[in-house]
Amino acid sequence: MDRRLIPLVAAAFAVGTDAFVITGLLPAISADLEVTTAAAGQLITVYALTYALAAPVLGALTAALDRRTVLLAALAVFVIGNAAFAVADDYAFAIAARIVTGLGAALITPQASAIAASIAPPERRGRYLAVVMGGLTAATALGVPLGSLLAAVDWQLTLWAVAGLGVLAAAGIAALLPSLTAPAAGLAARLAPLRDKAVLGIVTTTALVLASGYALYTYFGAAAEEATGGSQTLLTAILLAQGIGAVIGNHLAGRLTDRFGPARLMLIVQAVMVGLLGLAPFAFANLAAAIAISFAFGVVAWMAIVPQQHRLVSRHPEAAIVLIGLNSSALYAGIAFGGLVGGVSLNWLPVAALGPVGAVIGIAGLALTIAMVRAKTPAPQPAAA
Known part of the structure; x- marks a missing residue:
């Protein structure tokens, strides 16, 4: 390294x-x-x-x-x-x-x-x-x-x-x-990439991906209560599996982004996440299944961040810091929105149903990525001097 x-x-x-x-x-x-x-x-x-x-x-x-x-x-x-x-x-x-x-x-x-x-x-x-x-x-x-x-x-x-x-x-x-x-540039020039519709689409996708996962993950302890029997030690084991998965997913993301391209990787990641969230209600009945889905969630969720950063930097390398900061904001906004949606949903649904709720949000994000890939919007070219 x-x-x-x-x-x-x-x-x-x-x-x-x-x-x-x-x-x-x-x-x-x-x-x-x-x-x-x-x-x-x-x-x-x-x-x-x-x-x-x-x-x-x-x-x-x-x-x-x-x-x-x-x-x-x-x-x-x-x-x-x-x-x-x-x-x-x-x-x-x-x-x-x-x-x-x-x-x-x-x-x-x-x-x-x-x-x-x-x-x-x-x-x-x-x-x-x-x-x-x-x-x-x-x-x-x-x-x-x-x-x-x-x-x-x-x-x-x-x-x-x-x-x-x-x-x-x-x-x-x-x-x-x-x-x-x-390179030296005025504030207006540094903010110019924010007018790029593709940039808006990418950061919106980031928010939707994180919101889909955190609609469930915010309430993960409650969702896993049946599997853990209320044991804090067993819950820690489930969360540790998620952390290990996150390390592996992030490592794989860098190599897979360089090999297959960030947009293609995002399509796969989002589709798998929707599937995991849809299966979540069936995964908390026993400890082994809960650990398995927690690990898989860690791998997939943390595999989404690097390709999104890569997509932004590749479009506007001169504005990398602004766009990566914007993507980080979208990440935190998605976490907050997912927690809010999950909390509101609990007024009508059992906690195990939050996985499918997140899957609906994830489908919206997947549809946005598909639309952007099909559009194949080229990166804006610098104005001629």
Whole structure:
């Protein structure tokens, strides 16, 4: 592996752990801050919304700056936000800390991915992107369980550990990465790719893919209750299978994107995900089936991100950071929308039926990808000087 990717992976791992581990800390956080678990849950919502709204805006505003400098600044904000959250002694301060953390995170993953794309040989771009995204998938498989283990002693230790990861990543970036500046362009020029209908279609597909999966995955614990008998240990085993699948799926995505092309891979990924979600009601009757579908879900869901990034960067390489930031926003928006749809559906449907609900959303995303592939919209050409 290109050693320049190592600190980028570390940065993505820190962001992924920070984003995913908070769910398991909510009971302890709510007790310390003297708020309800539901109120503590808004710490996740605030973070996700900050990320979704800030990523494309901050990406556009910083696109002409040195990417290494921007990434180091973003990591500094991220570390400060986590440190502030770790010492928070009231709810309002904790909310403010999560907003600060979200602002830093909104630049870290897009910048890391854009840097990976810019230093990659063209024929290996998919693999370089997959290596960076591997930091996020490793967070689901390793960072979240390790963070939960630290939280058994004190939940603040988890936040300090995440902040420490951010510091280590920053040190590696400062030591290993060169300065990387995008071609000079005004803000209007950097935002011009957002008028490309294909870009809108790609990021909408990203949102629909994540929404389809998270309509079920948000309530995965409840859906798997019959299979686990209410055992937290068995539920952890099911979720670990999903994390392992995510690591494998992300690794395969880079190679398959480079080999078959991102659009063709997305068609396969989306079709398989629709099938898995449709079968979900039958997969939670026993532990073995639940582990199997959790693993398969991890593989397929995390295989969708790299080809989407590749499609965007290939259309507008000059606006990579803006578009990757927009795709990251779509990812978080899809997670939020899927959770909302799943929650509303539970007013009328049993939790096992959330798989087919997600499949309906997934069919809409698949139809959009099919329409785009058939249209074969060419990338816009730069205007003549």
